[in-house]
Amino acid sequence: MQFDSLIRAGGEPVRCLIVDDSIFARKNLAKLLQSFGCAIAGEAGDGCVALTEYDRLRPDLVLMDITMPNLEGIEAAERLVRQHPDARVVMVSSVGCQENIVAALQRGARHFVHKPVKADVLYEVIRYVMADTIQAAAVVGGPIQ
Amino acid sequence: MKMELIQPFINSADSVLGQSLGCETQIGDVSMEEEVYRRKGVAALVNITGDIEGRVIFDMNAETATRVATFLTGAEADGSSELVLETVCELANMVVGSAVSSLNDQGVRFRISPPEVHTSEDGLRGSEDTEALVMCFHTDNGDLYMNIAMRYNRRRRNEPALMQL
Numbered sequence: 406m407q408f409d410s411l412i413r414a415g416g417e418p419v420r421c422l423i424v425d426d427s428i429f430a431r432k433n434l435a436k437l438l439q440s441f442g443c444a445i446a447g448e449a450g451d452g453c454v455a456l457t458e459y460d461r462l463r464p465d466l467v468l469m470d471i472t473m474p475n476l477e478g479i480e481a482a483e484r485l486v487r488q489h490p491d492a493r494v495v496m497v498s499s500v501g502c503q504e505n506i507v508a509a510l511q512r513g514a515r516h517f518v519h520k521p522v523k524a525d526v527l528y529e530v531i532r533y534v535m536a537d538t539i540q541a542a543a544v545v546g547g548p549i550q
Numbered sequence: 551m552k553m554e555l556i557q558p559f560i561n562s563a564d565s566v567l568g569q570s571l572g573c574e575t576q577i578g579d580v581s582m583e584e585e586v587y588r589r590k591g592v593a594a595l596v597n598i599t600g601d602i603e604g605r606v607i608f609d610m611n612a613e614t615a616t617r618v619a620t621f622l623t624g625a626e627a628d629g630s631s632e633l634v635l636e637t638v639c640e641l642a643n644m645v646v647g648s649a650v651s652s653l654n655d656q657g658v659r660f661r662i663s664p665p666e667v668h669t670s671e672d673g674l675r676g677s678e679d680t681e682a683l684v685m686c687f688h689t690d691n692g693d694l695y696m697n698i699a700m701r702y703n704r705r706r707r708n709e710p711a712l713m714q715l
Contacts, residue, residue, distance in 0.1 A: 426664055427643065429636040432623060472643070472664050499566075499647025500662065502654035520644045521570045 408528050410442025411539050413465065419535055420446040422462060424455040424478065425470040425497070430520070434468055434497065437524050441531065450474075452481025459485055459492065466535060469514070471498035471505060479509050486513030493534050497522060555602060555653070555700055556683060562648035563687055563696055570641065571621060571689050578686035578693065590695060591615060592634060593668035594642035600660025602653070604700025607668055608642035614692030621691055639665040645696070 411419045421443050423431045431448050438445060446464035449455040453476045459467065467485065471478040482494045496509045499520040506517045515534045518527055532539065560577070567575045591611035598604050610618065612634075619627040619637040627634045642665045650662055682699040 427636055427640040429619075429623065429633065429640040430643075432633075433640075436624075472647070472662060474664055499644040500651055500654075501648070502651035504654055505651070520647065521566055523569075 406524055408441050408524075411528075411531060411535065412442060413535075413538050414540055418442055418444040419466055419531070419539060420444045420462070420464045422446050422449065422455065422458055422464040422467045424449045424452070424467060424473070424481070426450050426473040427470070430470065430497075434522065434527075437522065437527055438468075440524070441528055443531070452476025452478060452484075455481050456485060456488075459489065465493065465538070466531065467492060467494045468497050468518075469494050471496060471500050471509070479505070479512055479514075482509060482514045483512035495530055495534055497527075552702070555702075556698060558649040558652040559606065559645070559696065559698055560685065562652065563645045563685070563694075566641070566644045566648055567687055567689055567694065570644070571618065571691055573690040576688040578688050580683065580685050583682040583684050583697065589668055592638045594635075594639040594665045595668040596642050596646045596665045597663040598646075598650070598660055598700060599663075601658045601703060602660045602700050603703050604698070606642065606646050606700075607695075607697040608638060608645065608665075609668075609695040609697060610638065610692060614694065617691040618689075618694075635667045639667060641694075 413419060421438050423434050423445065425431050425434065435445050446462045447458050449458045451473045455467065455469065469478040469482055478496060478498065482496065485492050485494060494514045496514045496517045497520060498505065501517065501519040509517055516530045518530055564575050590609050592615035593607050593609040596606045615634045615638055616627050619634040622637055623633060625633065646662055650660065682697055684695060684697045687694045687696065
């Protein structure tokens with residue numbers, strides 16, 4: 406599956422911070438994002454690290470898991486958006502019950518993606534969330550498993 | 551153990567494994583476990599608390615775990631590597647998380663802990679109200695086992711007609 410590269414209006418790739426306590430999940434998301442032409446600004450293993458990493462890296466987009474040690478994703482998203490109202494947070498979780506989805510959206514997340522993550526779904530969500538800042542560019546990426 | 555609690559986990563495992571591993575899954579042996587649980591190889595444990603209490607163990611032998619990790623990550627792995635352990639944990643997380651979402655949407659309130667690698671040779675023993683159900687899922691990468699032991703907590707158990715499935 407190939408995707409048009411997600412490029413910001415200035416010609417730079419969308420920079421993403423991946424927050425998940427699972428190394429496997431982070432690698433998987435990084436692989437998907439790179440196939441969209443995005444850049445990996447950084448990774449964090451829990452909500453606390455995500456807050457400090459956001460301050461340091463100022464990514465365009467945050468992909469945030471929910472069930473994590475130390476500080477869960479919904480709480481982290483709320484704190485992040487309180488500190489940075491323009492932060493764009495997309496929750497990525499296997500715990501996709503209505504209660505969690507509503508809570509995440511009410512507390513600042515822009516969207517919700519269920520695990521296992523489908524490449525085309527994540528791509529469309531990022532396009533939607535970043536719609537005012539991106540331009541479609543050349544087709545990038547190879548086969549995604 | 552109530553089938554209404556188990557069915558979402560079966561559906562979830564079937565869906566997540568099929569989607570993640572890119573193959574049809576088949577449910578093999580299903581058995582109730584009364585003896586102390588012994589892991590088969592690489593295992594991930596997820597604890598559940600709330601209206602339902604218990605745990606789910608996701609288990610497979612080292613060869614299967616290696617094949618699954620290699621398939622999902624595209625990187626060569628060996629049975630004891632952190633990547634293999636992480637892969638099994640994340641599979642458990644996705645299966646349990648999806649089942650929990652389904653049950654939550656039916657009004658059952660509970661939380662799951664982050665998955666942890668289960669290293670003990672023993673698991674939790676079944677009991678009169680916390681029996682363990684073991685299911686085998688056949689996949690192209692090998693057999694995966696899901697061991698579920700859970701019950702309604704006392705407050706929830708005393709409520710009548712909780713769910714109609």
